[in-house]
Amino acid sequence: MMRHSFFLAVFLGLYSCSTKTDNIYPEKRTVTESVYASATVQPDSLYQAYSSVVGILDKNLVEEGDLVGKGDGIVQIINTSPKLSVENAKLSFELAKENYNGNAAILAAILDEIEASELKLRNDSINYFRQKNLWAQNIGSKLEFDNRKLAYELSQNNVSLLKSKYQRTKKELQTQVKQAENNYKTSQTLSEDFTVASKIDGKVYALYKNPGEIVNTLEPIAAVGLSNKFMVELLVDEVDIVKLDLGQRILITLDAYNSEVFEAKLHKIYPRKDERSQTFKVEAIFIAPPNKLYPGLSGEGNILIAEKEDALTLPKEYLIEGTKVLTEDGEVEVITGVQSMDRVEILSGINENTYILKPK
Template sequence: MFKSVVYSMLLILLTFCSKKDEKIQPNLTTITESVYSSVIIQPDSLYQVYAIVNGILERNLVEEGDLVSKGAALAQIINTNPKLNAENALLSYNLAQKNYSGSNAILKSLEEKIKAQKLKLINDSINYFRQKNLWDQYIGSKAEYDTKELSYQLSKNSLNLLKSEFGRTKNELQIQLKQAENNYKNSVTTTEDFKVTSKINGKVYALNKNPGEIINTTQPLASIGSANTFIIEMLVDEVDIVKIKKGQEVIIILDAYPDKTFKALVSKIYPEKNERNQTFLVEANFVKAPEILYPGLSGEANIIIAIKKNTLTIPKEYLIEGTKVRTEDGIKEIVLGLQSMDVVEILSGITEDTWIYKPEK
């Protein structure tokens, strides 16, 4: 029993001594603050290729990995519907032309009506003013005078209505003709575009359809991107995005190159937040890229926010409640500055001569 008590006391004493010995003084050192992010490598100018017509894929004219130039044909599509559409559009265009300027044009009919109405107005005007002169001399009846005046006013109103109808109809026919012309030009362009072409000089990274499959305008046929230039895509948490600026240095570690680090510079910050994962997309460019890169390579990044030399720091594990440390004089509040993964900068509260103790777990 006595031995057991002595053993327990010795154990407590050793534990106390070991904890009491776990003390350090702040160091003057260099601290680097950074923001961590996951990394995905993508070709620059990567885009999805779409067909502008529906149909059946006759054949792919390239293979994955091929280098292509701007305007190069990528795929051949079979489709007869655009030709029928072009024929119908031509018929509509010809009809619109005839309605506007042909021998049986609607406007010519209105012009003839206007000419006839002008003659009628002249006749009604002569009869009205003749009757008016007689009436001014108290010759004739009031009913006859009113009848001639009414005929004159009706003729004048009818002419004005015909002129308005002519102007309105002409404007409508001009619009219809222009619309028919545009539809015809668009349908001709569609019938000519059975070959899907590349919009950039680049590399074919994916072909999504096989010969014989149905093609529509909403599903991508292929993926094309730069052959030599790659960008680094990083997802930065919304808490850290305000710290990110263009030109900041980025340290990259790729899973494909686990023993190497690569430097990059922030090149673009997208202002729209991804509501699903609460992150912002940030792009960077390699200072010197690896010799071999593939789309989709993943890794980790640390975006350098600030570097401070010869500053007072302590390990994060010595902090209590985030802003306190235990010293020989008891618990003290400290003011923190920069923070890295392992250490924090001390702005005030303790000095380099202060002994601090590691908190108990």
């Protein structure tokens, strides 16, 4: 019985020691609050190159990894647009020109109408003013005078309408000629072999088609970006996006560089959320980048949103419901401040001399 009591006392003593070590005093230290994000390295100004025509890829003019200048060709495409469209466009262009300034032009016919109407106007004018003079001398009838006047006014209106018709028709025919010419030039361009050129001075990071494959306007055929400047794409959870501001420091670790930490600066925040991942994309620029970088290198980023020195802190596991701690006198309400991954700042409610018990 005494032996049993001895072991019980030893057990209770060990238990009380072990539980006592779980109780602590708050500590003053520097605490940093950050937002976690997954990181991927990408070339700056990276874009997907597309073809503006449908055809067959004749040949790749460069290889993946080659440097290119702005305007340098990337791929050559044989356009498969039917030649008949070129002939139709040519015929439409020639017809439009013929209508505008040919021998049987529409404008020439209107000019003939104007000339005939002006001759009639002169004749009606002579008759009207002659009859007017006679009527002033009380010679002739009022009906005859009114008829001469009406014929004269109708001839005036007819000449005016025909001249307006001429100007309007001329403008319409000029527009038709220009449109037909543009269509003809476009069809000529599309009927020729087509070269997709680089929009920037950079590097070809990917070629998506091989010679002989069909090319369309919906699928990219190459990826091109800057060769000497990289940025970091970060995916941030939607609950954290409101904490971010441009210019904030970011600590980045890359899997390819083990535990080495690189500094970057928040450069851009994309305002649209990805509904599938429930994340927002942001971009960062390295302050001092690694010596070697490749597209697609992955890692992690911690965006620093707050930092406080000499702060009174506790481990997070000592908080009860986020706003209370357990002391020797019972639960006490506290106000928290900056929070890191494992510690939280205590603004009020306890001090350095408050003995904190770990909650069960």
